[in-house]
Amino acid sequence: MRIFALAFALLLMGGIHSALMAQPTGLVLGNKSPEIKLTTTKGDTITLSSLKGKLVLIDFWGTWCAPCVEEQVDLARLYKKYKLASFTNGKGFEIYGVALEAKKPNWETFITKNKINWIQVSDLKFWRSPVAKAYNIQELPFNVLIDGKGVILAKNLHGKELEMEIGKNLIK
Amino acid sequence: MKTKSLTFLLLLVVTSVFATTEFSCQGQSDPWTPQQLLAPADLAKVLNNPKAAQPIIYSIGMQAIVKGSIDIGPAMRAENLNTLKQKLGKLPKNSQIVVYCGCCPFSRCPNVRPAMELLKSMQFTNYKLLNLPQNVKVDWIDKGYPMSE
Structure with a gap:
């Protein structure tokens, strides 16, 4: 009986310990952002977790989405401005562009033509992408800002609101 | 005063x-009437019933997601609209036709209008637009309706 009680107590302690240690994953502010593993136009795989240590904007977009295309200009400006900046919770700023594309040529041409110099990945599954499901995307554009530990700081901020949120994390 | x-x-x-x-x-x-909007649940019911008369479904957007649909490509592009025109040209005017895009809400979609205008100008009598008010993910995929392989 004593042994059982001891085993139970140990199990309980272990459970509490892991619950305290592990950051829950999910799309709630303060939670860890779900992992993404997608490929670039050249076929290289880049995981979201490989950007650990940086402030990252996960930008869900598509060349067929007019407001997303418009926003790329602003993202280029933000990328240039904050790329090498230091933040309270990350060193450097990166954009992880997830394109909900169906075919590679449109996407590739857009990147080249608009000189997009941040990370661009896609599974070319358009709205059937498992990532769209994992991030519960309802419409585009959609984005998630995460800190150096992959923790969600903000969701779906655009324009001035997005820049203010990035600015809030700057080391001045 | x-x-x-x-x-x-x-x-x-x-x-x-x-x-x-x-x-x-x-x-x-x-270029469509409210009566020409086809509810996704109604199309899903037809697709799930092999005994029901199946419409000819054209994907006039980025990808043919709906089961059995024919991939035309975005109808905003002249070459794709022309492909659709050629395919339609071979059909009787009373054919049961459904078109859909589903990239984004109708107000922002560049593809549904050219396709519906073409069907109207070709004087088809039995054509519908699949009503995907938000997009094909929210209004079709997430509902578990039949998808292409």
């Missing part, structure tokens, strides 16, 4: 004229 009443009347007339104009413009911008 008379002048005030007259001004008020004039304003009322002008406002109502503007309101009517705007309303009719909105109506004109959509």
Whole structure:
């Protein structure tokens, strides 16, 4: 009986310990952002977790989405401005562009033509992408800002609101 | 007093004229009637019933997601619209046809209007637009309706 009680107590302690240690994953502010593993136009795989240590904007977009295309200009400006900046919770700023594309040529041409110099990945599954499901995307554009530990700081901020949120994390 | 009443009347007339104009413009911008919108649940029911008469479904957007649909490509592009025109040219005018895009809400979709206008101009009598008000993910995929392989 004593042994059982001891085993139970140990199990309980272990459970509490892991619950305290592990950051829950999910799309709630303060939670860890779900992992993404997608490929670039050249076929290289880049995981979201490989950007650990940086402030990252996960930008869900598509060349067929007019407001997303418009926003790329602003993202280029933000990328240039904050790329090498230091933040309270990350060193450097990166954009992880997830394109909900169906075919590679449109996407590739857009990147080249608009000189997009941040990370661009896609599974070319358009709205059937498992990532769209994992991030519960309802419409585009959609984005998630995460800190150096992959923790969600903000969701779906655009324009001035997005820049203010990035600015809030700057080391001045 | 008379002048005030007259001004008020004039304003009322002008406002109502503007309101009517705007309303009719909105109506004109959509080349389909509410009756031509096909509810996703209704199409899913037909697709799941092999005994039901199956419509010819054209994907006029980025990807043919709906089961059995024919991939035309975005109808905003002249070459794709031409492909659709050629395919339609071989069909009887009373064929049961469904078109869909589903990239984004109808108000922002560049593909549904050219396709619906083409069907109208070719004088088809039995064509519908799949009603995906948000997009094909929210209104079709997430609902678990039949998808292509």
